[in-house]
Amino acid sequence: MLNISPRPRRSCLYMPASNMRALEKAKSLPADTIIFDLEDAVAPDAKEEARANACDAVRSGEYGKRELVVRINGMETPWFAEDLSQACLSGADAVLVPKILNAGDIGRISSLLDEHDKDAKTSLWAMIEMPLAIVNLGAIAATGPDTRLTSFVMGFNDLAKEMHAEHDRTIFAPVMTQAVIAARAYGLNIIDSVYNDFNDPDGLERECREAGKLGFDGKSLIHPAQIETANRIFAPQxxxxxxxxxxxxxxxxxxxxxxxxxxxxxxxxxxxxxxxxxxxxxxxxxxxxxxx
Incomplete structure (x- = not known):
C-alpha cells in the first residue's frame, strides 16, 4: 500500500483570483486549502490580472498554514504556459490543471513543472472532469509515483455537461468509486466535486458524508459558508x-x-x-x- 499524504484537505475552497476582496478574505478563513482560480471564475479579459493577483497572494506569506493551490487554465488555452510558469515561480504548493484527458497529459505537465521548479516544491493536481479522463483513470493515476501528480479533484459539473446528462449526483456513483480505487492504488489524494447550492447546508452535509464513506479526503467548495461542514465531516472522529x-x-x-x-x-x-x-x-x- 502506497502512503497517502496526511496533510488535511478536508476543505478546498475555490477563490476567484480576479476578486481582490475574496483573496483578502481567504486569509482569515479556516479552509485547509485555498485554490486561487484562474479558470472558470475569471473572464478572458481578466486572465492576466488574475494570474498576477494569485501569484502575489502566494508570495505574500499572509495565508498562514493553509495549502495554496493555483487552478490554471487548460492546456489548450493561450494562458496555460504562462499560468504554469508563474504559479511555479510564485512557490505555490500545487497547480490544479483542468480537463486532463490521459496519462500523456500528466507526463507533459510534469516535465514542464520540472523545468520551472527545480526544487520540486510545486505538485500537480488533476481535474477529473472529462469522459476520456474517466476512461483513462487507472493509467492517469499510475503516473503518480513517477511524476508530480499527487491529487485528483473531481469536477462533476463539467462531466455532466460533456455527457449531455442532467446534473444528478446519483449517476456519478460508479465514477466516484472507480476514482477512489484508482487514486488509492497509486498513493494519490482525492477531493470530491463542489456542491453548487451554498444555501443548502443539509444537501452539502449529505454529499460530504457520502464522499467520506467512499474514501474521499475532502471536498472542493465554492463558498466560505461550506467550510465548517467539510472540516467537521472529513476530520477523523x-x-x-x-x-x-x-x-x-x-x-x-x-x-x-x-x-x-x-x-x-x-x-x-x-x-x-x-x-x-x-x-x-x-x-x-x-x-x-x-x-x-
Missing part, C-alpha cells in the same frame, strides 16, 4: 482516533514484536490495519497542528 491509537500501541508493544496479526479490542488486526491506523492518527495530528 474521536472514536476512530482512539481505535487507531490502540492498534498502534499493540503493534509497538515488544511482546508483539514480529507478529503480523493481533487481536485488538476483540478484533483481528493485521499490518494493513496498523498502517491505516498510523495514517489516520497522522492526519488527526496534522489537523490539530493547523489550529495552533
Amino acid at each position: 474521536p472514536e476512530a482516533i482512539g481505535e487507531a491509537q490502540a492498534i498502534i500501541a499493540a503493534f509497538k508493544d515488544p511482546v508483539n514484536a514480529g507478529k503480523g496479526v493481533l487481536v485488538v479490542d476483540g478484533k483481528m488486526t493485521e499490518l494493513l490495519h496498523y498502517r491505516q491506523a498510523k495514517q489516520l492518527v497522522a492526519t488527526a495530528e496534522a489537523i490539530a497542528a493547523l489550529a495552533k
Whole structure:
C-alpha cells in the first residue's frame, strides 16, 4: 500500500483570483486549502490580472498554514504556459490543471513543472472532469509515483455537461468509486466535486458524508459558508482516533514484536490495519497542528 499524504484537505475552497476582496478574505478563513482560480471564475479579459493577483497572494506569506493551490487554465488555452510558469515561480504548493484527458497529459505537465521548479516544491493536481479522463483513470493515476501528480479533484459539473446528462449526483456513483480505487492504488489524494447550492447546508452535509464513506479526503467548495461542514465531516472522529491509537500501541508493544496479526479490542488486526491506523492518527495530528 502506497502512503497517502496526511496533510488535511478536508476543505478546498475555490477563490476567484480576479476578486481582490475574496483573496483578502481567504486569509482569515479556516479552509485547509485555498485554490486561487484562474479558470472558470475569471473572464478572458481578466486572465492576466488574475494570474498576477494569485501569484502575489502566494508570495505574500499572509495565508498562514493553509495549502495554496493555483487552478490554471487548460492546456489548450493561450494562458496555460504562462499560468504554469508563474504559479511555479510564485512557490505555490500545487497547480490544479483542468480537463486532463490521459496519462500523456500528466507526463507533459510534469516535465514542464520540472523545468520551472527545480526544487520540486510545486505538485500537480488533476481535474477529473472529462469522459476520456474517466476512461483513462487507472493509467492517469499510475503516473503518480513517477511524476508530480499527487491529487485528483473531481469536477462533476463539467462531466455532466460533456455527457449531455442532467446534473444528478446519483449517476456519478460508479465514477466516484472507480476514482477512489484508482487514486488509492497509486498513493494519490482525492477531493470530491463542489456542491453548487451554498444555501443548502443539509444537501452539502449529505454529499460530504457520502464522499467520506467512499474514501474521499475532502471536498472542493465554492463558498466560505461550506467550510465548517467539510472540516467537521472529513476530520477523523474521536472514536476512530482512539481505535487507531490502540492498534498502534499493540503493534509497538515488544511482546508483539514480529507478529503480523493481533487481536485488538476483540478484533483481528493485521499490518494493513496498523498502517491505516498510523495514517489516520497522522492526519488527526496534522489537523490539530493547523489550529495552533
